[in-house]
Amino acid sequence: MSTTNMEANQALSLKDQINQYLRYWPWFIISVFIFLLLGFVYLRYASKEYVASTKILIKDTQSGGGLSELSALGDIDVLGGSFNTVENEMEILNSNKLINDVVSNLDLNIVYTRTGNIKSTNIYKNSPIKLSILIDSLSNTISESIDLMIRYVDDNKFEIKYKEDLNYVVHEYGASFKMNDLDLLVVPDFNHSRNASRSNDVEHENWKDLFISIKSINDVTKSLKSELNITKADKRGSVLEITLVDPVKEKAEDILNNLVVVFNEDAIKDKNQVAQNTAKFIDERLADIQKDLDSLERGIQNFKTTEKLTDLVAESALNLQSSAGITRELIESRTQLEIARLIKNKLNKESYNFIPENIGLENLNIQQASNSYNSLVQEYNRYKDNATADNPILKRLKDEIDSLKQAILLSLNNTINSIEIQKQSLTRELGSVSGKISTVPENERIARYIERDREVVEAIYLLLNEKKETTAISLAVTAPKAKIVDFALASKDPVSPKPKIVYLAMMLIGFILPGAIIYGRSIFYNKIESRNDVERGLPNANILGEVPKLDKDSVDYIVSNDRSVLAESFRIIRTNLQYKLNALNHDGTKIILVTSTIKGEGKTLVSYNISNTFAYSGKKVLLIGGDIRNPQLHRYLPNVSKRTKGVTEYLTNDQLTVEELAMTSKVNPNLDIILSGAIPPNPAELWMQDRTKDLFEEAKSLYDLVIIDSAPTILVTDTLLINKYADVTTYVTRANYTDTSLLEFVADTIEDGKLSNVAVVVNNVKLANFGYGNKYGYAYGEEKKTWLDLLKKKFSKGKSFE
Known part of the structure; x- marks a missing residue:
C-alpha cells in the first residue's frame, strides 16, 4: 500500500471507529427501547421510598x-x-x-x-x-x-x-x-x-x-x-x-x-436519676454532718459546764470587776481593822482620855459608845479639877467611864474578830476570782478551737440544706432536653425510585450496553471483519474487493445477467484483477492462483465465481482444482462424482490430456473445470514433477485464462510449489473467520517472496462492514429503500449484526 493510502487510512481511523458503532444503530434503538420498558416495569412495581x-x-x-x-x-x-x-x-x-x-x-x-x-x-x-x-x-x-x-x-x-x-x-x-x-x-x-x-x-x-x-x-x-x-x-x-x-x-x-419522645424521656429520666442520687447523697451527708455538729455542740456544752461558763467574755469582765470590788472591800476591811485596833490600843494605854471618833469606823454602836465615853471623860475632867477623889459625882463618873470602856473594848474585840473573818473571806474570794481570771486565755483558746470546728461543720450543713432544696426543685421541674422545631413530615414525592433518573439511567444503559459489547468485542475479537482490518494487517497488499455474506438460502454462485450484490462484488474483483493482469509484461494466457491461509476461508467459492465472471465476459476460462488434498470444486458440477478423474490422474498418467479431463459448466459454456481427482498419498511430490509444468502449458495453449483453486498455504506446501507458474496470486480471507494474527503469516510469506504479485479478496463480509458498500451500496439502479425498509432488512432472515 502506498504512503498516501496509509496516511489517508490513518486520517480516517477516528471515523472508522465511530462507524463501527453507527452501523449497529438498530441495536442501539432496540436496546434503549428495551431498557426504557424495563424502567417502566421497575417503576410500576418497585416499592416507592419516602x-x-x-x-x-x-x-x-x-x-x-x-x-x-x-x-x-x-x-x-x-x-x-x-x-x-x-x-x-x-x-x-x-x-x-x-x-x-x-x-x-x-x-x-x-x-x-x-x-x-x-x-x-x-x-x-x-x-x-x-x-x-x-x-x-x-x-x-x-x-x-x-x-x-x-x-x-x-x-x-x-x-x-x-x-x-x-x-x-x-x-x-x-x-x-x-x-x-x-x-x-x-x-x-x-x-x-x-x-x-x-x-x-x-x-x-x-x-x-x-x-x-x-x-x-x-x-x-x-x-x-x-x-x-x-x-x-x-x-x-x-x-x-x-x-x-x-x-x-x-x-x-x-x-x-x-x-x-424517647430521647426526651430518657433525658428526663437521666436527669431525675441524677437528681435523686444527688438528693440521696445530700441526705446521707446531712446526717453525718448533723452528727458531727451535734457532737461539737455537746462538746461546747460540756466545756462550759465543766468550766462553769456561759459567756467567756462577759464572765471575764465580771470576774475582773468582781476582783476589783473584792480588793476594794479587802482594803476597807483592813482599814476598819486598823482603826478598831487603834481605838483598842488607845483605850488600853490611856485612862480617862479621849478616844478618836468619826475616823471611819463603820460600827455605829462603837461610834455612839465612843461619843458617850468622850462625854463622860469630858465631864469627869471638869469635875476632877474642882472636886476631890471621894466626890460621889467623880466616883459615879469614873464607874460609868470604866463600865463604858469595858463595853467599848468588848465591842472592839467583836468588831476586830468580825473584820478578821470578813478579811479572810474576801482574801479567799479574791484568790478564787484571780484564779478564774488566770484561766481565761486557755479557755478562750479552747473555745475558739471548738467554735471554729463548729462554724465549718455548720457552714457545710447549711450549704447542703440549700442544695437539698435546689435538688427538690429540679425534681419537680422536668423540662425536656430537645425542643421540637419541626414535627416529622414525609415528602410528598418518593425519593426512590425517581422516574426521571430511572429513565435516564435506563436510556444510558441502553446506549452503553451495546457500545460496551461492541467495544469489548473489538478488543477481544481477533477475527477480521472488513477490508480495513486486512489493510491494517497487510499494508503493502492490494485489495481486489469484498465478497458479501450470503443468506442461508441464497446460491453461492453467479448466473448470467445476475444483478445481485454477489455478482456485482465479483465484477469489481474481475475488474481489479484485469488491471493487474494487464500490467504484466507478456500477452499470453494468464494464470491466476487462488489460495488462502487455512481451510474454510472460501477460496473455492471465490475461484469458481471469478472464473464464472471472466467466462461471462467472453473469455475461455479453465478452472483447475489444485487442492488435491481436500477437493471441494465438484459441488459446482451437479451429478459429478468427487472421484472423477482430474489433476491427480493427469500428474500420474502421461497419456491423459487437459481436453480429456476438462468438463464444461452447465451454467456457463465458456467455463471448463478440471477437478482434483483422487486424493493421492504424496501430493507435494506430485506437484514437484515436470508433469506440473506440462499441465499449465497445455492449459495456457487451450484457454484465455487459467485459474487454479489451490490448497491453504499455512497447512501444506502445495501452493508454494505451484506459485511459480502463476501470474497473479489471489489471497482469500474470510470475515469473522480469519484470525488477524494469520495476516502476519501472509505478510511474511509475501515479504519472503514465496508468493508473487499477491492481491487479497475479503470473503463473507457483512453489508454493514463493506468498505464502500456501507455508504453507497451495490444496488445501483434499484429503487431507493426507506429507513423502515432498511430496518426490516436489518432483521430479515439470515442477517446478523454481531
Whole structure:
C-alpha cells in the first residue's frame, strides 16, 4: 500500500471507529427501547421510598440541658464541670438503646404485609388485626424471622400457619396460643375498621390472607440504626435534622416523632436519676454532718459546764470587776481593822482620855459608845479639877467611864474578830476570782478551737440544706432536653425510585450496553471483519474487493445477467484483477492462483465465481482444482462424482490430456473445470514433477485464462510449489473467520517472496462492514429503500449484526 493510502487510512481511523458503532444503530434503538420498558416495569412495581425529616433544638448544650451530677455541688468547687456537646446528643439519638425503645413502642418487629399479584405491600397501621407477643423479652431470642400466614374465618375466629406449612390452625380472637415457643395473641384492630369505613376500604371481615413476619427486636434495631441520618442543620448551631427513608410515610413519621419522645424521656429520666442520687447523697451527708455538729455542740456544752461558763467574755469582765470590788472591800476591811485596833490600843494605854471618833469606823454602836465615853471623860475632867477623889459625882463618873470602856473594848474585840473573818473571806474570794481570771486565755483558746470546728461543720450543713432544696426543685421541674422545631413530615414525592433518573439511567444503559459489547468485542475479537482490518494487517497488499455474506438460502454462485450484490462484488474483483493482469509484461494466457491461509476461508467459492465472471465476459476460462488434498470444486458440477478423474490422474498418467479431463459448466459454456481427482498419498511430490509444468502449458495453449483453486498455504506446501507458474496470486480471507494474527503469516510469506504479485479478496463480509458498500451500496439502479425498509432488512432472515 502506498504512503498516501496509509496516511489517508490513518486520517480516517477516528471515523472508522465511530462507524463501527453507527452501523449497529438498530441495536442501539432496540436496546434503549428495551431498557426504557424495563424502567417502566421497575417503576410500576418497585416499592416507592419516602424521606421523612424532623428538626429538634438541643437546649443548654453547655450544661447538657438539665441537672448533672456536678451541678448541685458546683459551688463547692470540689468536682469538675459537665459539658455535653451537640455531637454527644447525636450519638445518644443514634444509640441502640433509644432505637430499641422506639422499635418496642411501635412494634416494628412485627411486619404486616398484604400480598398482591406481583409485589407485596407493607400495610403498617392498616392491618385489620393486631398480633402481640405476650412476653416482650422473648422477641430478642428470635434468631431467624418467623413468617406466618393468617386469614379471616369469621368475627370470632381466624386461621394461622407457618408460611411453609400446608395446613392452617384455627384460633379465637383474644385467646393466647403458642407458636415456636412464643406466646401470641391476635385481636381485631377496630381502628382499622373505622379507617377502612372512612376510606371506602375493604371491611375487616372481608380481608384476604395476610403475611406476618416476626423479627428480632435487635435485628430491627440494627437495620433502623443504619437507615437513620442525623446531621447538624448549621455547623455553629444546636439544631439537629433527623431523616429516615422508608416505603411507608406514616411509619417513617411515627419513628422520628417517637425517637424524639424517647430521647426526651430518657433525658428526663437521666436527669431525675441524677437528681435523686444527688438528693440521696445530700441526705446521707446531712446526717453525718448533723452528727458531727451535734457532737461539737455537746462538746461546747460540756466545756462550759465543766468550766462553769456561759459567756467567756462577759464572765471575764465580771470576774475582773468582781476582783476589783473584792480588793476594794479587802482594803476597807483592813482599814476598819486598823482603826478598831487603834481605838483598842488607845483605850488600853490611856485612862480617862479621849478616844478618836468619826475616823471611819463603820460600827455605829462603837461610834455612839465612843461619843458617850468622850462625854463622860469630858465631864469627869471638869469635875476632877474642882472636886476631890471621894466626890460621889467623880466616883459615879469614873464607874460609868470604866463600865463604858469595858463595853467599848468588848465591842472592839467583836468588831476586830468580825473584820478578821470578813478579811479572810474576801482574801479567799479574791484568790478564787484571780484564779478564774488566770484561766481565761486557755479557755478562750479552747473555745475558739471548738467554735471554729463548729462554724465549718455548720457552714457545710447549711450549704447542703440549700442544695437539698435546689435538688427538690429540679425534681419537680422536668423540662425536656430537645425542643421540637419541626414535627416529622414525609415528602410528598418518593425519593426512590425517581422516574426521571430511572429513565435516564435506563436510556444510558441502553446506549452503553451495546457500545460496551461492541467495544469489548473489538478488543477481544481477533477475527477480521472488513477490508480495513486486512489493510491494517497487510499494508503493502492490494485489495481486489469484498465478497458479501450470503443468506442461508441464497446460491453461492453467479448466473448470467445476475444483478445481485454477489455478482456485482465479483465484477469489481474481475475488474481489479484485469488491471493487474494487464500490467504484466507478456500477452499470453494468464494464470491466476487462488489460495488462502487455512481451510474454510472460501477460496473455492471465490475461484469458481471469478472464473464464472471472466467466462461471462467472453473469455475461455479453465478452472483447475489444485487442492488435491481436500477437493471441494465438484459441488459446482451437479451429478459429478468427487472421484472423477482430474489433476491427480493427469500428474500420474502421461497419456491423459487437459481436453480429456476438462468438463464444461452447465451454467456457463465458456467455463471448463478440471477437478482434483483422487486424493493421492504424496501430493507435494506430485506437484514437484515436470508433469506440473506440462499441465499449465497445455492449459495456457487451450484457454484465455487459467485459474487454479489451490490448497491453504499455512497447512501444506502445495501452493508454494505451484506459485511459480502463476501470474497473479489471489489471497482469500474470510470475515469473522480469519484470525488477524494469520495476516502476519501472509505478510511474511509475501515479504519472503514465496508468493508473487499477491492481491487479497475479503470473503463473507457483512453489508454493514463493506468498505464502500456501507455508504453507497451495490444496488445501483434499484429503487431507493426507506429507513423502515432498511430496518426490516436489518432483521430479515439470515442477517446478523454481531
